[in-house]
Amino acid sequence: MAPLDFPIIAEAHDAMHVQHKYWSRKPINVVRAHIEASTAPGDIVLDPFCGSGTTVSQGLILGRKVMASDLNHVATYITRNTITRIDVGELLVVFARIKEAIARKIQDLYKTRCPTCLSIDTTETVCVHWKVHHPFKIWYSCSSCSGKKGKKGSRKRENLHKLPDSEDLVLLDKINAMAIPCWYPSVEIPPGIVFNQARRDVSRFDELFTKRNLIALSLLRNQIDLLPEVTSEERAVKEQFLFTFTSMVHLCSKMTPIRPSRPYSSFWATNSYWLPRHFMESNVWEKFESAVLGPQGLIAARRDANKKIPVTTRIVPSFEALASTPAPCTCIIQHDAARLDELVPPDSIDYIFTDPPYAGSIPYLELSTLWSIWLDKGARVGELFDKEILVDPGRGKDIACYCSMLATFFARAFSVLKPGKYLTFTYHNLDIRIRKAILGAVMQAGFELRSIIYQAPPRASPAHTLRPFNSAVGDYIVNLVKPPRLKAEGKEAIAVAKQDEGVTDVEVEIVNLLGNILLDRGEPATFTQILNYLDVQLFSRPWYFQAHVDPLSILKKHVGTCFVHVAESIGSKKGTKWWLEPAFKEKLLKNRGQQEVIPVSRKIERYLHEHENELVSLPQVDIARAVLKVFNGILLPDAKFLEKAIKQLKSKIK
Ligand SMILES: C[S@@+](CC[C@H](N)C(=O)[O-])C[C@H]1O[C@@H](n2cnc3c(N)ncnc32)[C@H](O)[C@@H]1O
Numbered sequence: 001m002a003p004l005d006f007p008i009i010a011e012a013h014d015a016m017h018v019q020h021k022y023w024s025r026k027p028i029n030v031v032r033a034h035i036e037a038s039t040a041p042g043d044i045v046l047d048p049f050c051g052s053g054t055t056v057s058q059g060l061i062l063g064r065k066v067m068a069s070d071l072n073h074v075a076t077y078i079t080r081n082t083i084t085r086i087d088v089g090e091l092l093v094v095f096a097r098i099k100e101a102i103a104r105k106i107q108d109l110y111k112t113r114c115p116t117c118l119s120i121d122t123t124e125t126v127c128v129h130w131k132v133h134h135p136f137k138i139w140y141s142c143s144s145c146s147g148k149k150g151k152k153g154s155r156k157r158e159n160l161h162k163l164p165d166s167e168d169l170v171l172l173d174k175i176n177a178m179a180i181p182c183w184y185p186s187v188e189i190p191p192g193i194v195f196n197q198a199r200r201d202v203s204r205f206d207e208l209f210t211k212r213n214l215i216a217l218s219l220l221r222n223q224i225d226l227l228p229e230v231t232s233e234e235r236a237v238k239e240q241f242l243f244t245f246t247s248m249v250h251l252c253s254k255m256t257p258i259r260p261s262r263p264y265s266s267f268w269a270t271n272s273y274w275l276p277r278h279f280m281e282s283n284v285w286e287k288f289e290s291a292v293l294g295p296q297g298l299i300a301a302r303r304d305a306n307k308k309i310p311v312t313t314r315i316v317p318s319f320e321a322l323a324s325t326p327a328p329c330t331c332i333i334q335h336d337a338a339r340l341d342e343l344v345p346p347d348s349i350d351y352i353f354t355d356p357p358y359a360g361s362i363p364y365l366e367l368s369t370l371w372s373i374w375l376d377k378g379a380r381v382g383e384l385f386d387k388e389i390l391v392d393p394g395r396g397k398d399i400a401c402y403c404s405m406l407a408t409f410f411a412r413a414f415s416v417l418k419p420g421k422y423l424t425f426t427y428h429n430l431d432i433r434i435r436k437a438i439l440g441a442v443m444q445a446g447f448e449l450r451s452i453i454y455q456a457p458p459r460a461s462p463a464h465t466l467r468p469f470n471s472a473v474g475d476y477i478v479n480l481v482k483p484p485r486l487k488a489e490g491k492e493a494i495a496v497a498k499q500d501e502g503v504t505d506v507e508v509e510i511v512n513l514l515g516n517i518l519l520d521r522g523e524p525a526t527f528t529q530i531l532n533y534l535d536v537q538l539f540s541r542p543w544y545f546q547a548h549v550d551p552l553s554i555l556k557k558h559v560g561t562c563f564v565h566v567a568e569s570i571g572s573k574k575g576t577k578w579w580l581e582p583a584f585k586e587k588l589l590k591n592r593g594q595q596e597v598i599p600v601s602r603k604i605e606r607y608l609h610e611h612e613n614e615l616v617s618l619p620q621v622d623i624a625r626a627v628l629k630v631f632n633g634i635l636l637p638d639a640k641f642l643e644k645a646i647k648q649l650k651s652k653i654k
C-alpha cells in the first residue's frame, strides 16, 4: 500500500452528496481513490474534520471502518443523514401525509391571481422579488394558461412575472397582522465574524426571513415535529424530513440575491450573513416539495445511498465498538480534533484522510447556525465557537493562533496513527506564511513528507480540470508518513541536516531552485504550476522553516536578470507565464551538464505516441488520467494542450 502520488480527474458530486449544502465538500472520487490506495478492506480510516462526510461514504463503499468526527454538530448531522439507507416508499407515504396536512395552508399564504386568465386557483407563486420592505415583482406559474409543451409533449409550466396587484398587497397586510403560529427562531444573533454582517441590519435570526416565510417555515417545522417517533424506523423517517427541511431553509431566507440569469431560483450567495437590498422570497412549500422530489432532493439522494452504501453497514457509538465490529462500519461523533487522543487510542488508526479548516476563509460554526437554529430550536447557538480552528480576530484568534491550533491537531494525529502508516490532508490556502507554518507543524509532529500534489476541481470534461492561470481553484493534497522509528530520531535528523547545509543566502538558493524548476518543465509555466512543485522542494529543506521567503516576490525581483514574463492566452483567458532569461538558462544547463531544453508538451506528445496502442481506444478521461499519473507536479500539462493532444490521438482511430 502506498499513498496516491498523482492527481486524478475529479468528478461532480452524486445525488447523495448534493442533497444538503455544506462548504468545501471534497470530490468523492478523489477521496475514494486516496482511501483505496492507502488502506486495505477492513482497515480503520479516520477523518477528524469530517464536514459533510465524504470520507465516510467513500470509506464505507470501499468496505473500510470509518471513524469520523467534527466540532460542528451540524456537520455530523449532515454526515449521518447523507449515508442513511432508508425505504423510499415509506418516505413517499409520509411526504403525502405532510402534504395533506399542511400544503394548502402554506400555499394560501402565497395566493395570487393570474393576470391573463384571472384565475386564482390555478396560479402558484414561485417567488417574490423584494426591495428592502417592498415587493416589486411576482414570479408565478398558471396551469390553465401558461403551460408550455416540454419534452415528450408533457405540459411543463412556464414561470411568468407580474407586478404585485392590490389583492397581493392586501394579502401581505393580512399576513403582517398575523401571529406566527408555531416555534420560530426569535433568538438574538450573537457577535461574530460573519454574524456581524447581519447585525448591521437586524438583531435576531427570525429577521433573516420575511414574515410570510417565517409563518410558512414555522408551520412546516411543526408538522415535522408531529411525525411519530416510537420505533427506530419512525425516528429515521422523521430525521430525514428534518434533514430535508434544513436542506432548503436557507433558500427561503432573505439572504438570496436576485440573479438576472435565474430570477426564480434562489441560492445562498456568499459565505456570510449578507442581506442584499434586492432579494427573493421563495415559496416555502414549493421549495420543500422540490427538496423532497426534485433531482437534488431527498428521494433521489436516498435512492443513491440505498444503491451505494453497503447494506451490511453498521453505525456504532464509539471507537471501541468500531474496532470490534466487522467492516463496513462507522462511528460519527461530535468532537474537537485538538483532543483526538480522548477519542481514539495511540497507534490505532490505519490511515487519516482529512481536510482541515483553511485559515479564516469559512467560519463553519457561524454559518451552520442558520440550520442549527431550526434544528435545535435555538438551544445550541454559540456552542464551542471558542474551539473552532479559524482565523477570527473577534474571538482573539490570529494567524499564529490558527497555526498553533492546527499544530496541536497534527501532534495528536501523529500519536493515534499506527507507525509506518499515512496521513493525507488537503489545503487550498496559497498564503505562503500559513502554508509554511502548517507544513512546519507537520514536520515538528514527526511526520515525513511523501508528496504534495495539485488536485484540480471537477469540471465537465478533462480539459477543464486544469484551469490555465487560476491559482485559487483546486486543492493541494499532502501525503505524509509516520515513520516506523521514534519521533525523537526524526527531530535530530532535521537538526543535523540544517547544520550541514549551512545555507547563508536563501535568496540565491531559491532563485536557483526556481530556475531548475522551470528547466524541468522545459517551457514557460504559470505561478501556480511553479508553486505546485516548489512546495515539495522547499519542504524537504529544513532551513526553509527558519527563513522568510516569498517566491512570487523573488520571481518578480529577478525579472530581467534571471526570469522573464511571457504573456500568453489560453482559450479566452489571458495571463502571464514565467520563463528563464537566456543567459541564466545557459548557466543552469551548463551546471546540469545538459545539452538542450525539452518542453513538457513535447514529452507528453512523445509519451502519447509511444503508448498509442494501449491508450487510443480508452475514453478521453482515462487517457487524461494516464497522462496525469506520469506528468504531474511541475510537469502538469495545460488543459487546452492536453485536450488537443488527446483529441489528436483519438483522431487516429477514425
Ligand atoms: C474544510 S471542512 C471539511 C469539509 C469536508 N472535507 C467535506 O467534504 O465536507 C473543515 C471542517 O473542520 C471543522 N472544524 C473546525 N474546527 C474544528 C475542531 N477544532 N475540531 C474538529 N473539527 C473542526 C469545521 O466544522 C469543518 O466542518
Ligand SMILES: [Zn+2]
Pocket (backbone or CB within 6 Å): 114, 115, 116, 117, 118, 119, 122, 142, 143, 144, 145, 146
Ligand atoms: Zn392563467
